[in-house]
Amino acid sequence: MPSFIYILLTRPFITAVKGSKRVAALFLALSLSACATQSGDASLYQSLGEEAGIKNIVARLIYEIGDDPVIRPYFEETDLDRFHEKLSEQICEVSGGPCEYSGDSMVDVHTKMNVSESDFNRLVDLLITAMNHYKIPHPVQNQLLARLTPMRKDIIYK
Ligand code: HEM
Numbered sequence: 001m002p003s004f005i006y007i008l009l010t011r012p013f014i015t016a017v018k019g020s021k022r023v024a025a026l027f028l029a030l031s032l033s034a035c036a037t038q039s040g041d042a043s044l045y046q047s048l049g050e051e052a053g054i055k056n057i058v059a060r061l062i063y064e065i066g067d068d069p070v071i072r073p074y075f076e077e078t079d080l081d082r083f084h085e086k087l088s089e090q091i092c093e094v095s096g097g098p099c100e101y102s103g104d105s106m107v108d109v110h111t112k113m114n115v116s117e118s119d120f121n122r123l124v125d126l127l128i129t130a131m132n133h134y135k136i137p138h139p140v141q142n143q144l145l146a147r148l149t150p151m152r153k154d155i156i157y158k
Pocket residue numbers: 071074075077078079082083086087090102103104105109110113115119120121123124148149151152155
């Protein structure tokens with residue numbers, strides 16, 4: 001894959017670790033995404049605080065969404081209990097935890113929202129803010145982002 005595509009895919013990791021560490025963060029993200037597997041790595045799940053920790057992070061994300069004038073309107077009609085449950089389940093699964101995502105496909109869920117690239121990045125930034133709130137170390141954050149951001153192609157401009 002050409003390197004500029006890697007750079008586009010890995011942009012959120014760069015925002016997670018700011019400043020002069022940008023280049024190092026990019027290489028870290030590249031090696032992490034190369035190694036990342038969808039399951040079988042319980043350590044990421046554990047580093048996120050297992051089920052309770054993940055549920056807290058998602059609850060905080062919902063709080064941040066409620067506080068964000070750009071992202072909040074997308075969620076005006078949303079059943080937030082369901083969103084909390086399904087996103088927690090998805091993060092549990094992709095981080096190697098003992099869960100199976102039971103929600104709808106990313107394409108189905110986000111179709112007709114016409115999510116822009118900048119709004120996608122903004123929501124990822126809110127997730128980073130939520131993880132910072134719980135003092136999740138940046139390398140752990142980057143590992144989770146490496147597993148979520150490949151979904152962007154199923155989410156933006158649908
Ligand atoms: C990596 C990024 C993202 C992931 C992993 C993700 C994941 C999810 C999941 C798991 C659900 C619940 C599915 C279900 O109810 O079955 C959901 C719903 C939703 N997502 Fe996303 N999402 C992402 C990005 C975004 C972005 C950028 C926006 C808008 C700016 C967005 C807006 C929504 C909305 C509004 C719902 C609720 C839909 C409804 O009310 O039925 N998502 N998302």
